[in-house]
Amino acid sequence: MLQRCLEEIQNASSKTDPTYLLNHEPQQNSYRNEVFDELLLFGKHHGFLDANDKILMSQQPLIDCLEVYCSDESQLTQQCRQQGLRAMRFTLKDGDLGTWEGRQKLYHVIFRYRPRNIWVSPRCKAWCKWNQFNASKSVAAAQKVMLAREGDEVHLQLCEAAFLHQHRMGTAFHFHLEQPVRSDMLYETPMQSIVECLKRIQCDLCNAGNLRHPVSGKHLQKGTQIFSSSMIMSRCLEQLRCPRNHEHDHVAGSFVKTNGQRCLTSEYAELYTKTFGRHLAKAMKASRMTNENALGCPLLMFHSHHGERNGPDEGESDVKRRRLNAKTTNPAGYPEAAAPKES
Numbered sequence: 001m002l003q004r005c006l007e008e009i010q011n012a013s014s015k016t017d018p019t020y021l022l023n024h025e026p027q028q029n030s031y032r033n034e035v036f037d038e039l040l041l042f043g044k045h046h047g048f049l050d051a052n053d054k055i056l057m058s059q060q061p062l063i064d065c066l067e068v069y070c071s072d073e074s075q076l077t078q079q080c081r082q083q084g085l086r087a088m089r090f091t092l093k094d095g096d097l098g099t100w101e102g103r104q105k106l107y108h109v110i111f112r113y114r115p116r117n118i119w120v121s122p123r124c125k126a127w128c129k130w131n132q133f134n135a136s137k138s139v140a141a142a143q144k145v146m147l148a149r150e151g152d153e154v155h156l157q158l159c160e161a162a163f164l165h166q167h168r169m170g171t172a173f174h175f176h177l178e179q180p181v182r183s184d185m186l187y188e189t190p191m192q193s194i195v196e197c198l199k200r201i202q203c204d205l206c207n208a209g210n211l212r213h214p215v216s217g218k219h220l221q222k223g224t225q226i227f228s229s230s231m232i233m234s235r236c237l238e239q240l241r242c243p244r245n246h247e248h249d250h251v252a253g254s255f256v257k258t259n260g261q262r263c264l265t266s267e268y269a270e271l272y273t274k275t276f277g278r279h280l281a282k283a284m285k286a287s288r289m290t291n292e293n294a295l296g297c298p299l300l301m302f303h304s305h306h307g308e309r310n311g312p313d314e315g316e317s318d319v320k321r322r323r324l325n326a327k328t329t330n331p332a333g334y335p336e337a338a339a340p341k342e343s
Helices: 002-014 018-023 034-045 075-082 100-113 129-135 139-169 189-197 231-238 265-270 274-289 298-302
Strands: 063-068 087-090 115-120 174-180 199-204 223-228 254-256 262-264
Touching (some): 063 075, 063 100, 063 274, 115 139, 139 189, 223 231, 254 265
């Protein structure tokens, strides 16, 4: 027994020797954004990129805002146009971004129109606090939530691909991602480059958007966060936190609309109000007028242009690459159709 203990101590001490560490390097993170690979492949096949992924097109924006993951009458695009900005939206009618065919249509818009701002707001249903609560009820409920998250993984990679593309286009191109406060989505691997590189802005839609319950008329208490490459956007929105001088209703339950259909309050609160859209449009307009440069990201200097982090060797087995349904766990202490018509 004593001999065995001595052997274990010697074995443990040898692992602190520099020669051991050199020969036993930790396994690299082989995450690879396959959707970004799709985007680059599309660009090469359609003459926007050369064989080495070098940008061949002009690096001057043609439109001011492209809104992705939005409704047919989204207020951001509408308010941008009222501010004199050139804006387009990409909705489900324009293409299902969960499919290769739908993503091709979005890639065409991104390359063809070169938006100064790309605004994405992927649906957070699988990542919201209610699903966090539901997952704790039973194993079956947890499996249902995990399956929903696996199905949404492609959308997370698409958001990162759009961000990486804007970064490659130059400092005139901005990216913004909006998610509710406490969304689990931000802990997923594809989100890390966005979270680490961009400015986190937090505001409350009761104040920033005058969001009210359609029945009670009370302000709805909903906090949101935006990860943005624009400091002007940050200064415009950070001052719109709730002043705590009014009564709130909760984003819960449902109500009956004027047409007799029942609607979840949470789904109603997902839509941007005119007030919130106007704040965003004014910030984008000020950014354009001042030729604001996008925030730099030294972190991306250590990433390959294919979206790899500590990327694998070219000969590495595909089995080791992270697929679209691979997941990450939350850290401990988690805190509270053709291209769209041109405007």
